[in-house]
Amino acid sequence: MSSDESDGVLDDNQFYAVYNCYSPAFLTDHDRINIEKGGKILLPQPALEHLVEKTNIMLFKLKNPKNNRLTHCGVLEFIASEEPICYLPCWMMNHLQLNDGDELSIESVHSIPMATFVRFQPQSKDFLDISNPRAVLEHVLRNFSCLTKGDMVPIDYLDRKYELSVLELKPSNAVSIVECDMEVDFAPSIDYVGEKKSSTQTATNDEQGNRSSSTFRPFSGQGTRLSGKVKVNDNEQNTNAKGTQKRGVPNYDYKYGLLRFPRIPLDSTHNDINEILDRNSSTTFQPFIGEGKVLRQPRNQKPN
Structure with missing residues (x-):
């Protein structure tokens, strides 16, 4: 590769260079912290001379010539080095699938629209x-x-x-x-998207399993008599109890730290209480409702 292609310009207003890129692990601690905080790179000193002479734009397009993966960035600073090397953040190296020492093409960009x-x-x-x-x-x-x-x-x-x-x-x-x-x-x-899909699939599988399996019924066992006889009423109760109770489905959308207190409408509560009072009014104790009796009978009333 000629020197004009490795470090130079394509035309009078565009900067183009091919450098060997390295991660911040090859820098000192101070420079390493600065470059890892953002999306800017370090370029050698000769690049500054070309940019000042030909163009003042400090926005670049980075491209991996092996797989044509690219990104855009700015320049953090120019290091005092004559070697054709540059330093990139680790996330940028991973995104472009670059290893330390690989070649990277850098081209100045004139027209990049402002983000909206x-x-x-x-x-x-x-x-x-x-x-x-x-x-x-x-x-x-x-x-x-x-x-x-x-x-x-x-x-x-x-x-x-x-x-x-x-x-x-x-x-x-x-x-x-x-x-x-x-x-x-x-x-x-x-x-979050993965958890939502898995929870939906789990809920569907559980519902299908509940439909296919037998429903849980508490106290549905069958007793045995010492005489060995089977009571007819027990068989009828077991037959009537089948399918009357359904198991609940867990709330798969439950979020940690959230408590819900379901409330019953007041109207329905009052109606239930009134029904219970009317139903038990006949057996409810009411004071002072008995009939009085007098031991002394009136004169005009003859004994039987």
């Missing part, structure tokens, strides 16, 4: 447990210059690591997010 809408998909439902996920995401995106559909945005918050996949972008599959107002939306996480 972005939809992210958390890789774990734990991300939505954060008190204010939008504020955390806004803080992380300050270290990004571009977003490409399919990118995996890493988030390190309170000693926990989260990942968000760029699911949808508008107005293009590659957008710039520098000083722009965009609408952000979250899609259901991957593990």
Whole structure:
């Protein structure tokens, strides 16, 4: 490969170079922390000279020539090195399926539209447990210059690591997010969708199993007499009890930490109480309703 192709320009206004890429593990601790926080790369000093001379645009398209996987990014800083090497965040190396020392083509991009809408998909439902996920995401995106559909945005918050996949972008599959107002939306996480499908399938299997199997009936056993005779009434009760009781189906949509207290309408409660009182009014004790008797009989009443 000639030197013009490895580090140079395609025309007067476009920068193009092929570098050997490395992960932040080859950097010092300070530079490693900075590059892992966002979506920007480190370029050598000769690249700055070409960019200043030909163009002032600091947005680039990265492409793996082996599999044509690509993404877009900005530049964090230029390192004092004359060798044709660059440093990428680990998530970007994984996304482009690159290993340390592989060749990477870098091309300056002139026209990237400003983002108007972005939809992210958390890789774990734990991300939505954060008190204010939008504020955390806004803080992380300050270290990004571009977003490409399919990118995996890493988030390190309170000693926990989260990942968000760029699911949808508008107005293009590659957008710039520098000083722009965009609408952000979250899609259901991957593990939440998987749990919902598995719970639905489990509920269906349980319902089919309940229909095919015999229904549980408490105290449905048959007693045995010492005389060996079978009571006719016992057989009739067992026959009538079949199919009268159904087992309940668990609530598979139950969420941990949520308690529900089902309430009975007051009208129905009052009606039930009134029915019970009317039914038992004949047997209810009522004081002072007896008839009195006098031991001394009136004079005008003759004894029998």
